[in-house]
Amino acid sequence: MSISSAADTDETNDAKDLPACQARVVAMVGNPNVGKTSLFNRLTNLLAKTSNFAGTTVDRRTGSADLDEGQTCTLVDLPGMYSLTASSPEEQVARSFITGESESPPEAVLVVVDATNLQRSLAVAREAIQCGRPTLVAVNMVELARKSGTTVDLEVLQNKLGCPVVGVSARTGEGVTELKAQLRDLLQPRKLVVLGAEAAAGSVDCDACGTCPFADGHRWASTLASESTGSRFVASEEWTDRVDKLTTHRFLGPIVFAAVMIAAFASVFYLAAYPMDWLDASFGWLIETVGGLLPAGDFNSLVTDGILAGIGGVVIFLPQICILFFMLAILEDSGYLSRAVVVIDQWMRRVGLPGQAFVPLLAAHACAIPAIMSTKVISNRRDRLAAIMVIPLMTCSARLPVYTMVAALLFPSSPWLAALLFASAYALGMLAAFVVAWMLKRSILPGEAAPLILDLPPYRTPSLSNAIRHAYERGWMFLRDAGTVILVISIVIWVLSTYPRLSDETFTEQIQTAGLSAETLDDAELENRRSLAAQEYAVIGRMGKFVQPVFEPLGFDWKISVGVMTSFAAREVVVSTLSILYGLGPEPEDESSLHDRLLSATDASGNPVFTTATCVSLLVFFVLAMQCLPTQAVTKKETGSWGWAIFQFGYMTVLAYVAALIAYQAVSRIT
Template sequence: MKLGIIKVALIGNPNAGKSTLFNALTGLRQKTGNFPGVTVEKKSGTFKIAGSGDEDDITASIVDLPGTYSIYPKSRDERVVMDILANPRHPDHPDLIIIVADASNLQRNLLLFTEINDLGIPTVLALNMLDVAASMNMSVNAVQLAMQLNVPVASINARTGEGIDKLKEAVRHAAEKKHSTSFHYFYEPVQSDLAMIEEVKELYHLDNDYVALQYVCQHDNFSFLEQPVRAKLDALIEKYGFDESQFLASETIARYEKLKPIVSRSIKKEGITDQPYWTRKLDSILLHRFWGYFTFAFVLLIVFQAIFAWASYPMDLIDEGTAKSIEWVKNALPEGVLNDLITDGIMAGIGGIIIFIPQIAILFALVAVLEESGYMARVMVIMDKLMRRFGLNGRSVVPLISGVACAVPAIMTTRSISSRYERLLTILVTPLMSCSARLPIYAILIALVVPEYKVLGILNVQGLALLGLYTLGLVGALGSAWLLSLFIPRKEPSYFMLEMPSYKVPRWGHVAFSSYESVKSFVLEAGKVIMAISIILWVLASYGPGDSMDRAEQATIVQVKSGTQEQRDAAVASARLESSYAGQFGRFIEPVIKPLGYDWKIGIALLASFAAREVFVGTMATIYSISGDTEDVPTIKERLVQEKNDVTGGPMFTPAVCYSLLIFYVFAMMCMSTIAVVYRETHGWKWPLIQLVYLMVLAYVSAFATYQLLS
């Protein structure tokens, strides 16, 4: 340990307030990344401990380790904890550990503390949620607890910041002590176990009995051990006849037996100690087998109304501001390739990134409110049984519902799913939920083929068609999850362990910080990929082989001498697009999309809509030389009705073609922002490419079947 600098690990049970304490300690001095060698997200930061008198200031580098109930992992994320603590050569191996314990459920939380403390690393116990314990008529004597455990104990409230200074002082005291007294809570080992422990310590240069036992019990989980080392440990287990299962069971029982009197002497109870009154009353409704689902549906209605209503204003302002900025730069710079690259490529790409910020910020703020209040845990519980039938679990509900607004922030919310298998399944199927970007496409195509009349005088048929498309997306997501679960091997058992927290008033600073972190992560990480693809698409649409685009422009000018300037400009733009690389690509893929009822012009729109699905509308407007506002649905509808099929001479947009396009866009992965965020969340291109292929195949087959059945 360097003078004035220490490495700290933050460990605790899920829902003990560990992440809240991490934010309180580090503030904005934190960063995200991955733990070395694994794709588990790592949150790290720094905080200072001011010295008093002759004491020097201490800078603490802190890492927030995945939440776990025990050092024996049940998921890949939890393996990271012991992979770091049992390996002194790991770059994140701590000089000191802060263990966060929920005071309202002390005995269960202290099980993890006893295991960590026995590893011999200096430890500080942060006693959190004392206010919740008080609401349950319990008070915890931190001094008595510290005396019995022989470690510094700090009483804190991570939500309000109370007691943080005392915690820092406890960290200083433990760091200066430089050692931890191990109590060895587990059962007394027999002579053969002692001999095995000594042999392991000698072989691997260990000085702690409990760490040596972890090498025996968990060597298959330790990524830092080579296969020959694991084989040698297996041989030792066989040599001494060590029974791992019996040891684990006996250890846990022994720890709880020793903890009972410690907890009993440290906690004073008055009256009935149960969940707070209002928690019990609300749970009788929110966990009810009928009213629970009804309440959830009502909350969703409010959430998505808020997302659409609140996000539309800032998104319109961003869209308008981006357009004006592009226009100003275009006029300020000399005409040429550089001008076009900056305005149509780079600035348009930036606009495509920041336009999502309001939705991401609002959605994550609302999700944070539901989580901080304790309600989200109840939603996961009531939905878990339904989700498991499709290979998912209760935590998958939030991303799937959020996908109706936008798949980008929805996929980012999958971080709350502890099982990597179920998180991956959720990420792979979330884009099937019909997002708001599909609405312009749905509106135009439904207007072409669905008559505008009402059933029973109140139900609009076009509205029912729109509802049907959203329902089809949900059915497709659940069906795909079930099908994918048959092919993706489950390498870890499925657990849905969730502590039911009491209801609380959200900490608004934490809500704002959570929203800020989500926006920052999207802009800085996924934004890089979006920018790159935007520039590529601009190049494909702006350039063509040789002078083909110039020749097409000249020929169009000669052909379209009459008409307004707007009509001539639109015709020229359409001709240039047809001759561009994008147009050439449209011609190239025409044989592939022809069985769906599409021609090369629709092919260009399909290519362009990879930037964002809603681009389909503007692209179709340009291709068909539509003048005026491209978002004027009647104008677009009128022009599409007039469009002729080059082969049959009849209407191009028949009911068969329109329904084929609708089905295609329900299932197709036509959004580079989603591809980018999947790349960010899965830490590689493997799963985004698999997702792209399977969704495009699903879209193609479904659209093909629709067209062939209706034509």
């Protein structure tokens, strides 16, 4: 092992390279699943900001870390990666950031490796050291290594790597104080810059293997891992293997996956019941209070029936969104979600989707836009196009309010049945994606997808703080992104629902045409008829009546048809639209929620609007339809053609309509 140095480097060269505003920046590097982000969260006390590297769609998280003794530094959590020299955007961005090719380089690099699997995670440490920045290696999960009977000789690692090495546990906080001390020392101006690990800076390729440029690095990591670790027993690995035989089994694996997801969804409904009731009551009180303070008239109706009712109809589902992402974070942190990847990959490759597409497909459950952007990691254009075409079929967070609304209408008092419906909606989206991918493979995108190579992390106790942080970020993202759209559309819907005004003369003519008389109707029925007639007379009523024949075979009345049209701007807007359309007009004596109003809604003949068949049809339509115009813009950008974006919109709309039609007709005959 040789360690190179730059003796002629000026003593304060590193510090001078950075502008004052970016001084004391430390880049965090490591493989996926080594606990890098958990350590980042502990050092920054969960106070971090997420942004993109300039000119890219690659995320980076930055936060300020208190190193004690009055010193601080800025940590930059780089994306998890297996190499700094591969061709993916994440790895290219990480390398250019560390070396200073794209912006001022960090003052130091903190490499996080896994104590339970040094052989896998040391290779990227070698490459980080060779980038020429002062480097500190944090051996994470030392407590798990001890439990498994593995001992790590930190002194051997330090001597071989030629840089400081600290054993830590991001989960328990063990070794964090020493890590901070080492960071303080590392950030001091120094004369020597360690390049280390057998090669000069940037030279990692080798000619020893004609097929893999990274073979030398992995052989080196394997040798160093064997020299610096020892194991008394392997009971933990045997236990992991036994569990994996169940969770990744060809037939039992999907059953376990379905059971886990249904249990997770059931917990979402159970845990979210109380905060949802509180939010519902709070918005009801707010609407009543604000309505009492404002003078009667259009402005009062705009604020209460338009803005507050529209926003409240969506915000009420925030607890379920946060709890769902909390559960998904727990599953990912525990190591199970990677096993689910293996289970699903068995089916993905058969239908023509590459294994690399699973991460974008998983990310699409949050939002399709960053998921489509993340397909840059797929090098083959055919595989990348196939993934982009089916990503919007995954259930994103914008669909969750619709799923929740339908589940509450069908199973208001049965969380387990509601959870089963929720899971079925997710499964339908995944099944549709696989079917479409198979059809693309057999038609316009022929070819076989590349196999998946995945490193399964060990099972571990998930971090509650990380899961809470993830849920908070996703919930805030939902409110931030959806809130503006919902506010604007709620105002537009209110205006279209209110104007032009229905005159008394026109209403009297409508009553007489129907063979009725105002004198024969009681006040409540007269007001209800006036409210419905006013909505139908307004612009939105005329629009709904115009498009209703298109959606009538799906069981949608004109109000639901309007909701479908407005939802093409943003899926979740359908909830606020229905909240406005079914909330305008005289309030009942007791404050009723959107759920109660929808259950009691009737058509002109007095029949319920939201029958079982209509609810199922609405759910199927929203699972499969492309109702997000920003996603179309991203598809055009990533494919380089509006043709693919139009094709994506067209096939998803037709698929949603046909599937909803079949669902409505089938359920209507059963019920």
